[in-house]
Amino acid sequence: MKIAVTSTGKTIESAMDPRFGRAPYILIVDDNCNLIEAIDNSANVNAFRGAGIQAAKAIADRKVDMLLTGRCGPNAFTTLEAAGVKVGIEQSGTVREAVERVKKNEVSIADKPNAEAHW
Amino acid sequence: MIIAVASGKGGTGKTTVATSLALVLGNRAQILDCDVEEPNCHILLKPTILTTDTVNLPVPSVDLEKCSLCGKCxxxxxxxxxxxxxxxxLTFPELCHGCGSCSILCPEKAIREIPRNIGVIETGFVKDLDFVQGRIRIGEAMSPPLIREVKTKINRDKIAILDSPPGASCPVITTVKNTDFVIMVTEPTPFGLNDLEIAVEAIKGLRIPMGIVINRSDIGDSSARDFCNNNGLPLLMEIPHHRKVAEGYAQGAPLIESMPGYGHKFKKLSDDIQMIISESYEGASI
Known part of the structure; x- marks a missing residue:
C-alpha cells in the first residue's frame, strides 16, 4: 500500500503538517515506512486558490492508496474521492507515528471534508 | 477620458468624491460603480434604473465520451x-475565470462552455448623468470578471468616473487598468497612509498618472501631505472634517449638495485632472 503524508520536512521523522494543500512536503511511503518519494509542494504553499486540488492531483497521479493529513477541504476531498484515495484525517505527530497508526488500524477515514473552503 | 477613484484604505471617501465629481460634470459624464461587492454610489445618487442585465461567465462542461484523457485542459x-x-x-466552476483556454485547446472538442451567473449590471440615469453599476451575485467570490463587464459600458464620448473597490488587489487593478487618471482618496492618519502607500505602489506599476485627495484633512497628522511631497504626487483637493459634511452624508446627500462652495471645488478638480492628463500625454509623445 502507498501512503501519502503531509509533512513539514523531507524525512519520515519530520513533524506532520496538519494542512493538506499548503504543506511544504508530501511524503510518499510504503506501509513499512520506507520513503518512496518526498514531493516538494512549495509551489502550492502560496497558491492563491486551488492548492488542495493540485496537491490531490499530485497524489492521484502517483496512484496513492491513502492520505494522512490534519484537515482536508471540500475541493481537495472531491478530487481525492474521484481518485479513490482514502483520506485519514486529524493526524499529527511525526510521519512515522502516523503511518504506524495505520498498521494498528487507529486512523479514522473521512467520508466528508473536515475543513471549510477558504478564499 | 476615464478617471478612476481609488484608495488603499476603505471608508476614506471614494464614493463621496466620485459622485460629486460626476454630478458637477453632469451630461458630460458617466458614473460607473465598479465596487461590485458593495456598490453604494446609488445611495447618494438615487438613480432611475432602466436596464438590468444578467452577467454570466463561460465555464467548461466536459463530454467524457469524446474525451481522450490527454489532460491538456x-x-x-x-x-x-x-x-x-x-x-x-473534474471541474470546479467557482474557481474558473472563464478564459476559455481549456475548450480552445481540447484536441477532441470535448469541452463546451456553459454559462454560470456571477451578477448583474444595471444602467440608468441621475438627471443628465449616465449611471452604471455592477452587483455581484451573493455567494460569488470572484469579482474581476463582473468588473470587466461593467467597464464594457464605458462611453468613450463622455468622462467616465469609475468608483473603485478599496484595497490594492485584483478588483482594484481590474478597475484602474486602462484608465487615464487615478484619484487616490486618503485620510491623514497612520492607517490611511499605510494603505495609501500600498495602493500607490500597485498603481505605479500600471504607469497611470495619479493625484491625491485628502478627506477629513484637518484631523490626524501631516503624513499624507508629506507623502505627496516626497513622491511627487499632486495634492488635488482637501476636504475638511466639517459637521455639515457628516450631516449631509448621514442623510444620503452628495457632498456638493450639502456643502456650499464645493461645486466650484469639484469643477476645479476636474479641470486640474484634465490638465495633468493632457500634460502627461504631451510628455509621452516627446
Missing part, C-alpha cells in the same frame, strides 16, 4: 478549475 488552467484525475475530468 488541466495543464493550461492557472486556477485548478479543471483537472484530469485517473479516468475522469
Amino acid at each position: 488541466g495543464e493550461v488552467c492557472q486556477f485548478s478549475a479543471i483537472v484530469l484525475i485517473g479516468k475522469t475530468i
Whole structure:
C-alpha cells in the first residue's frame, strides 16, 4: 500500500503538517515506512486558490492508496474521492507515528471534508 | 477620458468624491460603480434604473465520451478549475475565470462552455448623468470578471468616473487598468497612509498618472501631505472634517449638495485632472 503524508520536512521523522494543500512536503511511503518519494509542494504553499486540488492531483497521479493529513477541504476531498484515495484525517505527530497508526488500524477515514473552503 | 477613484484604505471617501465629481460634470459624464461587492454610489445618487442585465461567465462542461484523457485542459488552467484525475475530468466552476483556454485547446472538442451567473449590471440615469453599476451575485467570490463587464459600458464620448473597490488587489487593478487618471482618496492618519502607500505602489506599476485627495484633512497628522511631497504626487483637493459634511452624508446627500462652495471645488478638480492628463500625454509623445 502507498501512503501519502503531509509533512513539514523531507524525512519520515519530520513533524506532520496538519494542512493538506499548503504543506511544504508530501511524503510518499510504503506501509513499512520506507520513503518512496518526498514531493516538494512549495509551489502550492502560496497558491492563491486551488492548492488542495493540485496537491490531490499530485497524489492521484502517483496512484496513492491513502492520505494522512490534519484537515482536508471540500475541493481537495472531491478530487481525492474521484481518485479513490482514502483520506485519514486529524493526524499529527511525526510521519512515522502516523503511518504506524495505520498498521494498528487507529486512523479514522473521512467520508466528508473536515475543513471549510477558504478564499 | 476615464478617471478612476481609488484608495488603499476603505471608508476614506471614494464614493463621496466620485459622485460629486460626476454630478458637477453632469451630461458630460458617466458614473460607473465598479465596487461590485458593495456598490453604494446609488445611495447618494438615487438613480432611475432602466436596464438590468444578467452577467454570466463561460465555464467548461466536459463530454467524457469524446474525451481522450490527454489532460491538456488541466495543464493550461492557472486556477485548478479543471483537472484530469485517473479516468475522469473534474471541474470546479467557482474557481474558473472563464478564459476559455481549456475548450480552445481540447484536441477532441470535448469541452463546451456553459454559462454560470456571477451578477448583474444595471444602467440608468441621475438627471443628465449616465449611471452604471455592477452587483455581484451573493455567494460569488470572484469579482474581476463582473468588473470587466461593467467597464464594457464605458462611453468613450463622455468622462467616465469609475468608483473603485478599496484595497490594492485584483478588483482594484481590474478597475484602474486602462484608465487615464487615478484619484487616490486618503485620510491623514497612520492607517490611511499605510494603505495609501500600498495602493500607490500597485498603481505605479500600471504607469497611470495619479493625484491625491485628502478627506477629513484637518484631523490626524501631516503624513499624507508629506507623502505627496516626497513622491511627487499632486495634492488635488482637501476636504475638511466639517459637521455639515457628516450631516449631509448621514442623510444620503452628495457632498456638493450639502456643502456650499464645493461645486466650484469639484469643477476645479476636474479641470486640474484634465490638465495633468493632457500634460502627461504631451510628455509621452516627446
